[in-house]
Amino acid sequence: MSKPILLLVDGSSFLYRAFHAMPDLRGPDGAPTGAVHGFVAMMTKLRDDIGAEHAACIFDAKGPTFRDEWFPEYKAHRPPMPPELRAQIEPIHEVVKLLGWPVLEVPGIEADDAIGTLARMGEASGHAVVIATGDKDLAQLVTPDVTLINTMAKPPERLDEAGVEAKFGVAPNRIIDYLTLMGDAVDNVPGVEKVGPKTAAKWVQEYGSLDGVIAAADAIKGVAGENLRKALDWLPQGRRLVTVKLDCDLSGHMDGWPGLEALKLRELDKAGLIDFYTRNGFKTWLKTMTTEAKPASTAAMAPAVTGDLFAEPEPPADAAQIERHYDTVLSFEQLDAWLARLRAAPLAAFDTETDSLDPMRARIVGISFADRPGQAAYIPLRHEGPDAPEQLPLDEVLARLKPWLEDAAALKIGQNLKYDRHVLANQGIALAGAAHDTMLESYVLEAHKTHSLEALAERHLGRHGLSYEDLCGKGAHQIPFAQVDVAKASTYSCEDSEMCLHLHEVLWPRIEADAGLTRVYRDIEIPTAEILARIERQGVLVDAAKLQTQSHELGQRLLQLEQEAYAIAGQPFNLGSPKQIGEILFTKLGLPIVKKTATGAASTDEEVLSELALEFPLPAKILEVRALSKLKSTYTDKLPLQINPATGRIHTNYAQAVAVTGRLSSNEPNLQNIPIRTAEGRRVREAFIAPPGFRLVSADYSQIELRIMAHISEDPGLLRAFQEGQDVHRATASEVFGTPLDEVSSEQRRYAKTINFGLIYGMGAFGLAQSLGIEQKAAKDYIDRYFTRFAGVKRYMDETKVEAKAKGYVETVFGRRLWLPEINSGNGPRRAGAERQAINAPMQGTAADLIKLAMIAVQRELDAAGKATKMVMQVHDELVFEVPEAELDWVKTEVPRLMAGVAALKVPLLAEVGVGANWDEAH
DNA sequence: TGTCTGGCGTAC
């Protein structure tokens, strides 16, 4: 004998879901109807599927509830309901009633609490209660007689007690505990920081209940444990907030309360529905009604969409009060007036807006200019959409701007002008007169901080401009800049241009005040930016077919290796998952744990697996798979996809203001970590080629950082080794091991080489022992002997640390500053880290300065001599060129000469050059 | 579904 069913629909939870799930449908009068359609479909289906006698659709009412009294922050961060949804609430209530459903909306009572109350009443009166909701919170209401269904889930799911346990990992009567630990970001109810569904369920299972977890708080390890202890005072209040109330007073809102008579599911109001469907343009639903439709009424039912979506935001309150005037240029008169202002300005800022982050493909959407802080103009060029104004013709505008943009005497500034240089080059404009760049100014002043315009404006001007995200959104919701409202785009772009000038007024004097910084900025960074743009634009030719062949081969071998690994393990597992590897190796096979990761998990890194491989077969397989799948996924699979179809080349992006030491970095793709160490990996380099009639030439500095160490430390032994052109590792070994130069063994040389590299990085005895696979005591012995023999190096390291602590920064030979905020930290390990940075940064940074100077010198010479040779890559101490065969001799002699000549250090600089059909051969 | 973090590995 089955029980009568009480069906409770959580209308509020379905409002947003229906709104987002449905397309933006519109009624005859343009009013939004998507969510209404969603509701009609859902309520009809529920009615058909469930066969309920009693039912209700429950909505949240406006106004505060008891939870707001307990916790004023409750739901505080909820964004206001979108106007398109707000407009549909009224029609939804109306149509739900027409569909025969009792609708309940009680001021001061949340839908959840009304549902909880009704569910208990239903149970008490012998009903089977079905709650239709998309909200996991209501899982706490599930009992043998109360189930949940979520019709919006795909597939629709039905949760009884077992289902709740299966889905959440805890029984319904522990859902409250589980929710309390997690918190609810949407309702702004805090939980335990960093604890999500997994951890919450795990804890509740382990300790039985929230109270159990609280009691065990001191014993829980890790960051999660710490966060739990921080949250202890809060949790009881959190529990109250997430607990659904079961005894609300609904009298006055339900006839016959506390009985359920008022919730009898009624017949459809056919006449009412026909009228409703007609008015709102629900043609398909209209057909489902058996009677004929009456003539449509034209009355607009839903309130019109309000205009706030398109309203101009309040201008931000700027700490720095400057007068702002922004123009949007839509006529040639305006354009010419602005051009005159730009011509008259001693320094003008500009900023391009585009439709892509990829500089090679970006098409210009608009451009702004500023001739003084606060004063700017935006020229929309490619804005789209019904509301976009008539814009000046792009070609004509750019033709008028071109003479100014290409005028080297017309000085310009921007934020990361390398990007704008590309955008203009895409339009056939060769930017000249790029005198300043705020990103580089900031980088030279404070390399360790962030250099976005937004951050700079905030930090130095106290100004908070519109952000790109404000305009375009982010992630999946992002819209192209071309679709941004022109007025907003204008404000944003003008702001960027004039804030850039404004920033320059603050930053430039700080650079100018220091001769070293001025030199680094003016003589290194600014010229480097232009050269980088040229390298990026040139691109490097890559043989996609060759990489694809390699990918295929790697794939075949990986398949084989995977099977072998599964066979040894006795089961398949994910070889890409360190976690699963750990489970197999250490739990299933019982291999010893060699070391742990930062988070306490058993490490499976190369070092660990190599050690285990001495005794067991599986680790060796895993290592092989790791090596090959790295090559495949990162290089042979990916690089072909990065080839620009228009040029057939790869155009990386060199980041000039990322590495704190002054190095460049390369991304999308990173061409600075192409394998070279192993024969397998080196094959990737064979795919970097030169076109017919050209060769690749690689020129790299020999031992540049050790030479710099010799220069800075003035250690006599090291100086002499380089001055006499000795093999520096051999010379080091000779000193450390007390062996004559020509009797140094290859193993001694290898040790010395490791010591030399270690020194550059500030390595200690522990690290050296690890690297060489020797006892820490022996390693310490070597280091001591090194410092005895090369006392100047020891002195340099000690003095550098002292200087860093006193000044807070260290410097390169050319005066680049590297700030070390943690050099005097009370935190031991952090301070030690900063000390190693202090030792390494002058060497790494000076090397970076030198190669940038080399790039400038070489490019200048190539241009002056009218050569067709192109610089195509920079890899920290190496420059790669694409060279016509006719210029090979010139390049082979001139490039190393120029590289060696950029600075006169106390040791000679040496650059070695190689030539080949591909990058591998060129080494 | 998207975003972030940890683990790992490549380069100099």
Add this chain to the structure above:
DNA sequence: GACGTACGCCAGACAT
């Protein structure tokens, strides 16, 4: 805790 500077892949967890 122990070797500096980067970028990027994948898996897994968290957030939406």
